[in-house]
Amino acid sequence: MKRFLKQTVLFLIPVLVIMITMELALRHIPNDYELKNAQIALKKESIKTLILGSSHSLYGFNPEYFTEEAYNLGHVSQTIDLDYLLLKKYIKELPKLKTVVIRLSYTTLHEQLNESTESWRQKDYNLYYNLNVSNKLKLNSEVLSVKLRNNIKRLKNYYLEHEASISVTNSGWAFFEKPHVVKPIDDFGWTVAKKHTAKDNNLVEENIKFLEKIVNLSNEHSVNVILVTLPAHKSYRDNLNTSQLEMVVAAGEKMKRKYSNCNYLNLMQSDSFKDIDFYDPDHLNTNGAKKLSLLVDDFITQSK
Amino acid sequence: MLFNSIDFAIFIPIVFILYWFVFRSLKSQNVLLIIASYVFYAWWDWRFLGLIIVSTLIDYSIGLAIDKQQKKKSKKTLLTLSILLNLGILGFFKYYNFFIENFKAAFQLFGRDLDINYLNIILPVGISFYTFQTMSYSIDIYRNKIKPTTNLIAFASFICFFPQLVAGPIERASSFLPQVEKRRVFNYAKATDGLKQILWGLFKKIVIADNCAVFVNDIFENYSTYSGSTLFFGAFLFTIQIYCDFSGYSDIAIGVSRLFGFNLKKNFAFPYFSRNIAEFWRRWHISLTTWFKDYFYIPIGGSRGSKWTQLRNTFAIFLVIGLWHGAHWKFVVYGFINALHFVPYIIRGKNTKYTSIIANNKWFPNGKEIFGMFHTFLFLVFARIFFRADSLTSAVEFLSGIFSKSLFSLPQLSNTTDALILLILIIFFFVVEWFGRAKEHALEQVFSKSKRYYRLAFYYSIVFLIFYFNGEEQQFIYFQF
Known part of the structure; x- marks a missing residue:
């Protein structure tokens, strides 16, 4: 038995040493989550508008075009449950906060990060926002949550090639380097729409409750909420499931009717956004983000 | 708890240390195994633990009662009760909605509507496996093959032994109970x-099966948009995936059992090196096929009698095996297709050919063997479309999609580099399996006689590949059965 234990431990030691070293090295790499957590702490006295949501918000709302100080706290694949946790964490620390802008996308009511293939991203909320979204060891570690091949790439990019690991601006906004994806947008609107179409409505009820929690929490702090269904490219819009989309729009309208501090802006079919405003079927590019941000800012100003 | 999870990586050393260093008496070790097994199962859903306990108590009591009875008729009544109770539980959880759906359809044919509602039933993980294990116990007592155990702890350990609780191998009391009742020595x-x-099990599951799943899921979900060659590639990868997924699970189950001093039944004997379909089914999911052979095929006549009887019995066993996999007509069709492929072999009396390993003591197979392996594998690629597709209609559409002009085009893949890497890994996997085909598992042979440093380098390479290709934890396919 002693021999067995000794041999097993000896075999595992190099593996564990490499894993621990990698964990430390990976955590040392600056990332968007850590940066936003730090930035919001610096700007907490001045932020008046907080933007939450997934990549649609992250790329779609550029705080630079808002009249009053705004900060974009969106992240790729961030779902409504996480929007709520982030708002809960920061709302008390933002004394001047007046408006919360949240995307109400085609997918918002039908997904939660822990149920998706991107669930590994939960580790970022655990590690860098201290949100405690999962107790799983795997989701509290860089090494265990991300594929080794991706981690090796991250280490190589940062330590050997000295590539920037931060993709957001000082206001939390992220943008695509190129105006469009290389592939014509018309060709893959269908694919994206299909990917975004839910198989069931299991999460809808729970996600509507999260929306309500966000509005109620905001109300307690005299903050207004603006739900925004962002513009989408025709190739995407034309392939969406009508009942899923109607459910989303109906939820937005209902929230607007039910809560005095909540407004809903449905820009899905907006004529103001042309092909040149999209990076891909469901994401705006720099141009589109400018248009949308000015439009939402105008809406906030007029609502006062 | 999944074998390929961090939770299990923490769970297993804890149980191992407690088992060998703290709970040293036989009784306490068995109690620990029961507790560990219940924890292992409850990690998935504690509510269904009650079912395992009920199954355990039913067959423990009925087993003792059968043995006490003198009259054959009383014994038979008790056995019938055990079978009805076990199949009743299994039938309710697994087949209730299926039967309702088909009853409704049958009544509608005669212009009448049946007013019975579907139930929202969750299928308890592993129910098909442990139910068959408990049933075989009562049947073996009835047949006087074994004596019932009076030790409830030992019996409960046999039923819930965590390495094989949720997906087999389906153990028999005759081989497993003596191991539970005897003191294990490290x-x-x-x-x-x-x-x-x-x-090796982790390699098969994480590196091969889970990476095949990425392509397979996409191709099967969007089959209507893909070319014939892409669909064929998807079906090919699923054939590899299902083997690596399930045999990977079995390898881990058997390996873990060995750490605790147990020997489990071999569940896979390199089935893709089979030269015909009959040999394949002797090498695939052995614990299930032998179960059906012993408790279904032989009692209905087996291979005794005329060719016609043999054919009838073969179709019967495959239809039952198909249904065992799930309450869906696609599984029945899957069983039927396999039975159909048996027909020429039974007629020509060649279904018992090839009982030894392929190319025994040789490096390579001969031309006939290569052809046999190739055609058996190709048959499985097509047959398994019925296994994987969402429905019978989807399977037929998938098949017709393959047989189109686009079959001769290059597959359209979301990530060609990853597909090529996967193909290289599959080749590596088959090479290792080929060299280990005479052994219990591939790594028993490969590099086992090499110098320590080469051996270690090989094992570290496998560990590296496991971590390198590790992605989202994927459930084992056979958990759904």
């Missing part, structure tokens, strides 16, 4: 071999 060679088998 064996270094057995334990290290167990670790090797676990390592």
Whole structure:
């Protein structure tokens, strides 16, 4: 038995040493989550508008075009449950906060990060926002949550090639380097729409409750909420499931009717956004983000 | 708890240390195994633990009662009760909605509507496996093959032994109970071999099966948009995936058992090196096929009698095996297709050919063997479309999609580099399996006689590949059965 234990431990030691070293090295790499957590702490006295949501918000709302100080706290694949946790964490620390802008996308009511293939991203909320979204060891570690091949790439990019690991601006906004994806947008609107179409409505009820929690929490702090269904490219819009989309729009309208501090802006079919405003079927590019941000800012100003 | 999860990586050393260093008496070790097994199962859903306990108590009591009865008729009544109770539980959880759906359809044919509602039933993980295990116990007592155990702890350990609780191998009391009732002694060679088998099982599951799943899921979900060659590639990858997924699970189960001093039944004997379909089914999911052979095929006549009887019995066993996999007509069709492929072999009396390993003591197979392996594998690629597709209609559409002009085009893949890397890994996997085909598992042979440093380098390479290709934890396919 002693021999067995000794041999097993000896075999595992190099593996564990490499894993621990990698964990430390990976955590040392600056990332968007850590940066936003730090930035919001610096700007907490001045932020008046907080933007939450997934990549649609992250790329779609550029705080630079808002009249009053705004900060974009969106992240790729961030779902409504996480929007709520982030708002809960920061709302008390933002004394001047007046408006919360949240995307109400085609997918918002039908997904939660822990149920998706991107669930590994939960580790970022655990590690860098201290949100405690999962107790799983795997989701509290860089090494265990991300594929080794991706981690090796991250280490190589940062330590050997000295590539920037931060993709957001000082206001939390992220943008695509190129105006469009290389592939014509018309060709893959269908694919994206299909990917975004839910198989069931299991999460809808729970996600509507999260929306309500966000509005109620905001109300307690005299903050207004603006739900925004962002513009989408025709190739995407034309392939969406009508009942899923109607459910989303109906939820937005209902929230607007039910809560005095909540407004809903449905820009899905907006004529103001042309092909040149999209990076891909469901994401705006720099141009589109400018248009949308000015439009939402105008809406906030007029609502006062 | 999944074998390929961090939770299990923490769970297993804890149980191992407690088992060998703290709970040293036979009784306490068995109690620990029961507790560990219940924890293992409850990690998935504690509510269904009650079902395992009920199944355990039913067959423990009925087993003792059968043995006490003198009259054959009373014994038979008790056995019938055990079978009805076990199949009743299994039938309710697994087949209730299926039967309702088909009853409704049948009544509608005669212009009448049946007013019975579907139930929202969750299928308890592993129910098909442990139910068959408990049933075989009562049947073996009835047949006087074994004596019932009076030791409830030993019996409960046999039913819920965590390495094989949720997806087999389906153990028999005759081979497993004596191991539970006898004091286990730690064996270094057995334990290290167990670790090797676990390592290979993890490689099969994480590196091969889970990476095949990425392509397979996409191709099967969007089959209507893909070319014939892409669909064929998807079906090919699923054939590899299902083997690596399930045999990977079995390897880990057997390996873990060896760490605790147990020997489990071999569940896979390199089935893709089979030269015909009959040999394949002797090498695939052995614990299930032998179960059906012993408790269904032989009692209905087996291979005794005329060719016609043999054919009838073969179709019967395959239809039952198909249904065992799930309450869906696609599984029935899957069983039927396999039975159909048996027909020429039974007629020509060649279904019992090839009982030894392929190319025994040779490096390579001969031309006939290569052709046999190729055509058996190709048949499985097509047959398994019925296994994987969402419905019978989807399977037929998938098949017709393959047989189109686009079959001769290059597959359209979301990530060609990843597909090529996967193909290289599959080739590596088959090479290792080929060299280990005469052994219990591939790593028992490969590099086992090499110098320590080469051996270690090989094992570290496998560990590296496991971590390198590790993605989102994917559930084992056979958990759904």
